[in-house]
Amino acid sequence: MANQKLIVIVGPTAVGKTSVAIQVARHFNTEIISADSRQIFRELTIGTAKPDDLELAQAPHHFINSHSIKDAYDAASYGREALALIHELFKNHQYLVLCGGSGLYVKAVLEGFDDIPEVPxxxxxxxxxxxxxxxxxxxxxxxxxxxxxxxxxxxxxxxxxxxxxxxxxxxxxxxxxxxRKQSKLEHPFEVVKIGLELPRGELYRRIDDRMDQMIAAGLFEEAKELYIYIDHNALQTVGYQEIFDYMDGKYDRDEAVRLLKRNSRRYAKRQLTWFKRDEETHWMHPQDIAGILKLIN
CATH class of the missing domain: 1.10.20.140 (Histone, subunit A)
Structure with missing residues (x-):
């Protein structure tokens, strides 16, 4: 198909990427490739804010629950697999949606990686x-x-x-x-990059509220079940590490909750720092679906 477009939707945690990606995918009758370094793992659910069953039913999703934390997996592996899938899906679609907050995963798809030398x-x-x-x-x-x-x-x-x-x-x-590749990959499709952004105070409230919802949904209990995998890279991140430290007696539950929220806000700030470096990204409010669709067209 001529003029094929990969719609890349990025932004900080809790900004509303999943909802926007689904609305865009439904508008173009297409599919979503997740670019989230933890949602790929089937063992992690609550702490990764995966799309729920209702959301997954609204549009085909890829790289959700596709791997196990027992598997050796990194951004370079994801980039190769995701790009191969994108080329395959473009055989039947004019538009595709790549959505996620893992900057390294998005970069792996769009730019690729050079081989990193072995070190002792x-x-x-x-x-x-x-x-x-x-x-x-x-x-x-x-x-x-x-x-x-x-x-x-x-x-x-x-x-x-x-x-x-x-x-x-x-x-x-x-x-x-x-x-990372000094010469970026050349793609046979157009890339439209959309960054989702909210006023900082509103975003931080959403982060705190979502963490409360995760805790109510059983985040502490999920972390306890995953404790046996504590050394896996996928769990050395915000949302689980704070609970593992609580389980190890480093602080009480209230402090764990405080750190979960604080570290999630800090993570969102780092995500924005990463994505803001790309001058090709168009920054939009997540509720401005009409503006987003106009930009894509």
């Missing part, structure tokens, strides 16, 4: 030993010294991400971000 295992082992001895603050301090620009756009509460970034910086002398 001893570097990772030493970093891991220091993390276990000194805690995540030590990793954060190392990143501030060695690669502050990359620290500003990653999940600073995720020790796996911090260790990975540090081992590449120490082992190669280059930031891990430098290994």
């Amino acid at each position: 295992d001893e570097i990772r082992e030493q970093l891991t030993a220091n993390f276990e001895k000194h805690g995540i603050e030590w990793l954060q301090d190392q990143m501030r010294q060695l690669d502050p620009e990359h620290l500003a756009v990653i999940d600073q509460q995720n020790p796996h991400r911090l260790i990975r970034a540090l081992e590449i910086k120490i082992g190669t002398g280059n930031s891990i971000s430098s290994y």
Whole structure:
């Protein structure tokens, strides 16, 4: 088909991406490719704010519950799989929707990744030993010294991400971000990038409200069931790590709830920092569906 378009919908957590993606997909009678690094895992439900059964029934979704946290999976793997699916779906659709808040996953689809050089295992082992001895603050301090620009756009509460970034910086002398493709992929379709944005106060209220809803829906109970997988990268993130620390006796439940909300707000800020760097993104209010559809056309 001529003039095929991939509609990319991004934005911070709780801004309303799922609702907008479904409305856009229904308008164009098409399908949604999720770009969320945790919604792909079938074991994680409440803490990832997956579309519910009613939402999933309104439009075909891909990369929701598609993998297990037991699988080795990263952004590069997702990028290859998602792009292959996009090419396949374009055989029957003029429009497709790519929607999610994981900037690295979106980037993997649109730009791809260069191969990252191997680094000696001893570097990772030493970093891991220091993390276990000194805690995540030590990793954060190392990143501030060695690669502050990359620290500003990653999940600073995720020790796996911090260790990975540090081992590449120490082992190669280059930031891990430098290994993203210098020459972007060329696509046979047009890409329309839409960023969803709300006033900060409103967004933060939505984040707090959604966290209350997640807790009422059983987030603490879900985290307890997932505790056996605590070392998996997918769980070293906001929404679970705070509860694991509560379970380990580091603080009480009220403090866990406070940290869940605070860290979710901080995560939203980092997401916006990431997506705002792309000058091709058109920023819209999530309720302005008419304006969004006009932009796409």
